[in-house]
Amino acid sequence: MITTETVILAALCYIGVLFAVAYIGDKRADAGRSIINRPSVYALSLAVYCTAWTFYGSVGRAVRSGPGFLAIYIGPTLMAILGWVVVRKILRISRIHRITSIADFIASRYGKSVALGGVVTGIAVFGIVPYISLQLKAVSASFLLLAHYPESIEALHFGNLSVFGDTTFYVAVILAVFAVLFGTRKPEVTERHEGLVAAIALESVVKLAAFGAIGIFVTYGLYGGFADLFNHMSRNTELARLLTFEGPGGAPPDWGVQIVLSMLAVVLLPRQFQMTVVENIDEAHLRKAMWLFPLYLLAINFFVLPVAVAGILQFGATAVDPDTFVLRLPLAHGRNALALLVFIGGMSAATGMVVVETIALSTMISNNLVMPILLHIRPLRVDRHSDLGAWLVAVRHGAIVAVILLGYVYFRQTAEYYPLVAIGLVSFAAVAQFAPVLFGGIFWKGGTRAGALSGLCAGFLVWLYTLVLPTMTDAGLMPLSFIQEGPWGVGWLRPFRLFGLAGFDSISHGVFWSLLANTGAYIGVSLFTRQSPLEQTQAAMFVNVFHLSGEAGESTVWRGTALVPDLTSLLERFLGEERTREILDHYMGDRDAGWGESLNADPDFVTHVETMLAGVIGSASARVMVSSVVTDETFGIQEVMDIVDETRQVINYSHELEKVTADLKEANERLQELDRLKDEFISTVTHELRTPLTAIQSIAEILRDYPDTGKEEKSEFLAVMITETQRLSRLINQVLDFQKIEAGRMAWQLTSLDLCSVIRGAIDATHQLVAGKEISLTRELPEAVPAITGDRDQLMQMMINLISNAVKFCAPGTGEIHIALAHQNDALVLSVRDNGIGISEAEQQAIFEPFTQISAASRGRPQGSGLGLAITKRIVAFHGGGISVWSAPNDGATFTVVLPVMFKGGEEGGGEARSKAASR
Amino acid sequence: MTKDAVRGRRLIALFLLGYVMLNNPLLSLFNLPTLVLGIPLLFGYIFGVWLALILLILLIFRTGSPLS
Numbered sequence: 001m002i003t004t005e006t007v008i009l010a011a012l013c014y015i016g017v018l019f020a021v022a023y024i025g026d027k028r029a030d031a032g033r034s035i036i037n038r039p040s041v042y043a044l045s046l047a048v049y050c051t052a053w054t055f056y057g058s059v060g061r062a063v064r065s066g067p068g069f070l071a072i073y074i075g076p077t078l079m080a081i082l083g084w085v086v087v088r089k090i091l092r093i094s095r096i097h098r099i100t101s102i103a104d105f106i107a108s109r110y111g112k113s114v115a116l117g118g119v120v121t122g123i124a125v126f127g128i129v130p131y132i133s134l135q136l137k138a139v140s141a142s143f144l145l146l147a148h149y150p151e152s153i154e155a156l157h158f159g160n161l162s163v164f165g166d167t168t169f170y171v172a173v174i175l176a177v178f179a180v181l182f183g184t185r186k187p188e189v190t191e192r193h194e195g196l197v198a199a200i201a202l203e204s205v206v207k208l209a210a211f212g213a214i215g216i217f218v219t220y221g222l223y224g225g226f227a228d229l230f231n232h233m234s235r236n237t238e239l240a241r242l243l244t245f246e247g248p249g250g251a252p253p254d255w256g257v258q259i260v261l262s263m264l265a266v267v268l269l270p271r272q273f274q275m276t277v278v279e280n281i282d283e284a285h286l287r288k289a290m291w292l293f294p295l296y297l298l299a300i301n302f303f304v305l306p307v308a309v310a311g312i313l314q315f316g317a318t319a320v321d322p323d324t325f326v327l328r329l330p331l332a333h334g335r336n337a338l339a340l341l342v343f344i345g346g347m348s349a350a351t352g353m354v355v356v357e358t359i360a361l362s363t364m365i366s367n368n369l370v371m372p373i374l375l376h377i378r379p380l381r382v383d384r385h386s387d388l389g390a391w392l393v394a395v396r397h398g399a400i401v402a403v404i405l406l407g408y409v410y411f412r413q414t415a416e417y418y419p420l421v422a423i424g425l426v427s428f429a430a431v432a433q434f435a436p437v438l439f440g441g442i443f444w445k446g447g448t449r450a451g452a453l454s455g456l457c458a459g460f461l462v463w464l465y466t467l468v469l470p471t472m473t474d475a476g477l478m479p480l481s482f483i484q485e486g487p488w489g490v491g492w493l494r495p496f497r498l499f500g501l502a503g504f505d506s507i508s509h510g511v512f513w514s515l516l517a518n519t520g521a522y523i524g525v526s527l528f529t530r531q532s533p534l535e536q537t538q539a540a541m542f543v544n545v546f547h548l549s550g551e552a553g554e555s556t557v558w559r560g561t562a563l564v565p566d567l568t569s570l571l572e573r574f575l576g577e578e579r580t581r582e583i584l585d586h587y588m589g590d591r592d593a594g595w596g597e598s599l600n601a602d603p604d605f606v607t608h609v610e611t612m613l614a615g616v617i618g619s620a621s622a623r624v625m626v627s628s629v630v631t632d633e634t635f636g637i638q639e640v641m642d643i644v645d646e647t648r649q650v651i652n653y654s655h656e657l658e659k660v661t662a663d664l665k666e667a668n669e670r671l672q673e674l675d676r677l678k679d680e681f682i683s684t685v686t687h688e689l690r691t692p693l694t695a696i697q698s699i700a701e702i703l704r705d706y707p708d709t710g711k712e713e714k715s716e717f718l719a720v721m722i723t724e725t726q727r728l729s730r731l732i733n734q735v736l737d738f739q740k741i742e743a744g745r746m747a748w749q750l751t752s753l754d755l756c757s758v759i760r761g762a763i764d765a766t767h768q769l770v771a772g773k774e775i776s777l778t779r780e781l782p783e784a785v786p787a788i789t790g791d792r793d794q795l796m797q798m799m800i801n802l803i804s805n806a807v808k809f810c811a812p813g814t815g816e817i818h819i820a821l822a823h824q825n826d827a828l829v830l831s832v833r834d835n836g837i838g839i840s841e842a843e844q845q846a847i848f849e850p851f852t853q854i855s856a857a858s859r860g861r862p863q864g865s866g867l868g869l870a871i872t873k874r875i876v877a878f879h880g881g882g883i884s885v886w887s888a889p890n891d892g893a894t895f896t897v898v899l900p901v902m903f904k905g906g907e908e909g910g911g912e913a914r915s916k917a918a919s920r
Numbered sequence: 921m922t923k924d925a926v927r928g929r930r931l932i933a934l935f936l937l938g939y940v941m942l943n944n945p946l947l948s949l950f951n952l953p954t955l956v957l958g959i960p961l962l963f964g965y966i967f968g969v970w971l972a973l974i975l976l977i978l979l980i981f982r983t984g985s986p987l988s
Contacts, residue, residue, distance in 0.1 A: 067962055074942050077970060081935040081977060085928050227958040234955055243953040243960045250948025259943065291977040298970050305963055 002336050004147040007343065011143070014206075014344050015174060018199045018351075022182045025198030036197045037281050039288030045197050045275045046293045047204035049076060049266055050300055051131075052138030052350035053424045055207055056323045058301065062308035063322035066242045071255050072428075073301055075262030077294040087267065087276060088286055089442050093545045094277045098615035102273040102434060103364040108619035109441040109542050110449040111535035117368030117620045119453060120434060123460050124270050124364060125403065127430020128357055132407035134423045135350035140168035142346050145324055146339060149331050168411060175354045176404045183359035184396040192279050193359070200275070200356060203348035208300050210345020214326050215303020217338055218310045222329070229309050238317055239309055257508040258425070264435045265428040270360035271353060278360075354404065362399035367618030370395050375624050388573045392617060425507045426467050432511065433459035436519045445539040451526030459518025462498075466510035470495045562601045566629040567609045574616050583612055606630065681850065685735055692724035692731070734867040737797075738850060741874045748791045748878065755788060755795070755828055755899070756781050759821060762799030769807055775815035777803075785823050786901045790879050798875045801868040802832045802895055809836030809893065827881075828899045835892040844885055848873040879903055930980045938973045942966065 028035050036042070054073075061069035079086070090105070099105045103124065107117030144167070182196040223229045233239040245251050266272055280286075311325030320328060326346070330338040371392070436459075437452040472478040486494040496506050498513050531539065571580040587608055601609075606626065613622035699717045703709065709717070740746040759781060770777050806817045818833045839847060850870040876883045880903040887893035940946060950965040957964075 067966060070966055074966070074970065077973060078935055078938050078942075081931050081938060081973065084924075084931045230955055230958055230960055233960065234953075240953050244951045244962055245947075250944040250951045255947075256943050259939075287981055290981075291974050294970070294974050294977070298967065298974065302967075305960070 002146055002149070002340065007143060007146050007340070010340050010344060011347060014347065015178070015351075018202065019178065019181075021202050022178070022195035022199040025195030026182065026193075027195075029192070029194035034194055034281065036194050036201065039282075039285040040292060041197065041201045042280065042285040043289035043292035043296065044201035044204040045279065046272070046289055047208070047296045047300075048200050048271055048275055048352045048356050049269075050204070050207060050297070050349055051353040051424075052135050052346055054300060055211060055346045055349040056138055056142070056326060057424070058304045059308045059311065059325045060321070060323035062242060062304050063312060063317060063325070066245060068245065068252070068255060068258075069304065070301060071258035072262035072265075073297040075259040075264075076266035076297060078259065079263040079266050080290050080294045083286055083290045086439070086442075088283060089545060090267070090277055090438075091280055091283050091286065093442065093542050095280075095283070096541075096545065097619060098611050100278060100367055100615060100618050101360055101364045102268060102270055102438070103368040104614070104618040104620070105273070105277075106434065106437055106441065106452065107368060108614070109538055110437070110447070110452045111532055111538055112619045112623040113449050113453075114368075114372045114620040114624070116449060116452055116456070117364075117618060118372065119456050119460075121361075121364040121368040123430055123433055123456065125361055125406075126460075127427045127433075127463075128270060128361060129403065129406045129410055130423045131427035132354050132357055132403065133411035135354050136168050136172055136407055136411050139171050139347055139350045140166070141324075142327055142343050143167050143171075145327050146331070146343050149328075166412075169408060171351075172404050172408045175351055175358070176401050178351075179355045179358045179362075179400045179404070180397050183355065183400065184362065184393055192281065196355070196359070197275070197279050200352050203352040204296070207345045207348040207352075208296065210341050210348070211300055211303060211326070213338060213345075214330065214342050215306060217335065218329055219303065219306045222310055222314075222333065223306075226306065229306050232313060233309060236313075239312060242305070242308065242312075252505075253503075254505045254508045257511055261425065261428045261432055261507075261511055264432045268431040268434045268438065269357075269428075270364065270431070271356040274356055274360035274363075354407070358400045358403045361403050362396045363618075365399040365403070366392060366395040367616075367621055370399070371617050371621040372624065375621060387576075389575055389616070392574065422471075422507075426471070426510075429463055429467055429507065429511050429514065430460075432515060433463060433518055435515070436522045440522060441539070442542050442545075445536075445543045446526055447522065447539070448526045448529045448531050449535055450529040451522045451524070454525040455518045455520075455522025458521040459514045462514040462517045463510060466495050466498060466513055467506065470506065562606050562626075562630040563599055564601045564605065565599070567601055567606065567626070570625060570629055571609055571612060574613060684850070685731075688731055689728065692728045695724045696721050696728075731867075734871060738867050738871050738874075741871065741878070746794075746878075749793065750789050750791060752787045752789055753792050753795070755785055755821060755830070758792060758795050759799055759819060759830070762796050762803060763819070765796070766800055766803045766807070769804060770817070773807060773810065773812040773815060775807060775810050775812070775817055777817045777819070780818070780820040782821060782823060785821065785828055788828065788879070788899060788901055789903055790899075791875075794875045795879070798872045798897070801872045802897075805868055805895070806832055806834035806836065806893075809838075810834050811836065823901075826901050828901065830897040830899070831894055833892060833894040838889040838891050839885065839887040839893050840889055844887060847885060848883070927980060931977070934973065934976050934980065938969070941969050 025035055036045070058069045093099065094105060097108055099108060103117045103120035106120050107113050110116050182199065183193055219225060219229060223232075233243060245255070267276065307325055307329065308322065311322060311329060314329065314332060315325070326342050327339055330336070330342060433456060436455050437447065440447045441452070469478060470483050473480050473483055481489075483494065483496060485491065491497075492499050496509060498509070501509060501513075504512065568580060568584065571583065575583070587605070610619075610622050610626045613625055616622070617625070699721050703714065703717060737746070759779070763777065763779065803817065803819075807815070810817065814835075816835045818831075820831045820833075822829045848869050850867055873883050876897055876899070879899050881897060881899040883895065883897050885893060885895050947962075947965075950962050952961050954961050
């Protein structure tokens, strides 16, 4: 005998612990030290799937139908296996789009549709409220059983109790307080509820421990282990019934249907979506949860059969409600503490479900039902209110209280008429209506908004007709003839035998017809309607989420103009100033420094604000809000097509391929050109080398063949040989230099130098050459010029080349060379002017190419290697400068070199010279 | 093919295996009211397959893909 006070005290203590855990969880989250950021906690939080229906109802189902109860746990196990493919995709999409609930997910997929979000919310509330009332019923029934034992509670009718004398009412109030406190602290839904998750994970541990305790007590305390219990089964016909499925053959049709139904429900139930998707911290947690969650389900079902068998052995199969076996077994054997633990476990299962479900529903109601309506009622001017965040939280609080209250009212009115199982499966069938639009939406781009709306509505109506209306006959709201003869006596409309389909239980029958209508309408209408550009974008982003880069690159949908302050104040109204600044700082941190100077928001920023808002009020409402500050919003169809259309992507891809091919082709052509140049170079060089060699050879032959050549003549011949040899070695040096520069292997020795002194040095070095031809050389050098960075030897070489080049073209005796240096606009301008034969315009083009020699018929054999100016040009280019020539035939020539003072030397200069040389 | 894609394929195959093994007609083979080694045959089979599925999920994640 446990007193009522003890039970209440234990329950309150336990709830106190939950509040404490949730409080600590939230505090730790605020401090940035999450206690739930680990995969095992994630897996445990998913176990919110196991409700009082599992805790009390499984034994009841096992007693009634043997192994059939396992179906709704095998389904989630199979779905967990698919989690890597399906759930991971939903997780990724939800993270990118900051999805707040399943209604938001579906609305967002089909063009952020307000109507669709509302319909999903409506179906969810309709389908889930009975399920919530079922949990309330379980808690209060277990409480009454415990408090009144051994009195029978079968005689008690909840309807006869006054509201304030009914424990269920107080349970409802406490749960509402818990949900309000820990489920709606901040307006941002996507800023997880860590305290709540911690509490739910703890509840999962408690319910598993409690069921394990009763299982072990029954198996090893009351009986001699599994073998003993199972031996009873084979000897007792009543028990042998539990060993197999009923009826001939294998599993009945509802086995397969329930596996599918629970597979869908474990993702689609609002509370599962909340825990799996919205509260998920890290996608990687899914990996461990994929085996831990099925293991949990297996563990919590492990002792169901032993408890069922023991219960039948103790109480008989029909004397008491088998749903209460878990409580009655310890009570019957005076194990009050154990009974209390079981009660706490059952309470855990029920409260966890109610709290998470109401929080999930409140988010859906506020974001997908209330906010859109408020935003649409013009006279309210809600969108002009300054603190919408507080509004939003208030709406959610109201929604939580309303949902729990609805559950309570439903419980008072009807719940006592049905066993736990029927209501649970009807709820599963309700959320299963989301399956075609959700799974279709993430794997098939073709689904349209109209298709989704038609599918959901069709499925919901058939669900209502086949599964909900018939239950109303028990409560006396519908005449019994509605089931037996059909409405208005139309036989083929009988809700359990629609179109005469027989041989199925009511759940399987209803699930089949509703999902058929749903899927059919979804696909059919989708195939015959068109998507708006926004729908197309969303469809592509959902389906291709793993191929797209993510947050970035999805901005082009907006093409209106919006002002940054407008958008910022929009965020402030929902999130408060502090959080808004955080978001903006974070956003700007990712951008270039120049961002934010313009008052006009770029599309990327508009999208960012919309996504942030979506995390608070859902995608559809966020779109409405952002639209209110964006002017002239138009979708550039072509732009949308550009990002979205797959063909477009393929075309882009092939364009890229073409570009790469073109690049390759160009590179190949360049290589061929270089190859040709190399051949030309070699043949020119060998030709140039052969000329002096031939001269030397023929002089040597003359000297050998005519030994009696005069002494004077001999020394003349020898002088020619020396000149030719010098020319040969100069040529070879130049070729080597040229090649080094060309190949970028020249070791440049960069120092800071004074160009004037380089010029003076070069004049000194060429003194002999100039004087030899009796040319007058004048110079005009400023007193001081800024120092430049460069290679002294190479610049000297450049200068010598220019002077000797001028000397070559000047007539002996009358030649004049003028060298001038000036400092102009951060550059040193050097000019070398001569009064020689000049260069024709055609030759001016080619003069800087290697091995180009001025053909001057009057002057006979050219004297240079043809490399001097080519090398000069490359030296100048290395120093970041340029060289040009001005000339008119017989009027001399002026070479002008411009060297920037800013040149600091290094790879780029060399690379530039190299690439210039290579690209010719 | 990426590691994720390889895993995805293996897991889909495992799902199909699980679905087939835990449904009719395979299930009907074990739908006999007998005890095998003191354990009800049908329950033993279902729980056995269930546990094997969980272990195989673990295995798929533990083994590195031969293609990567």
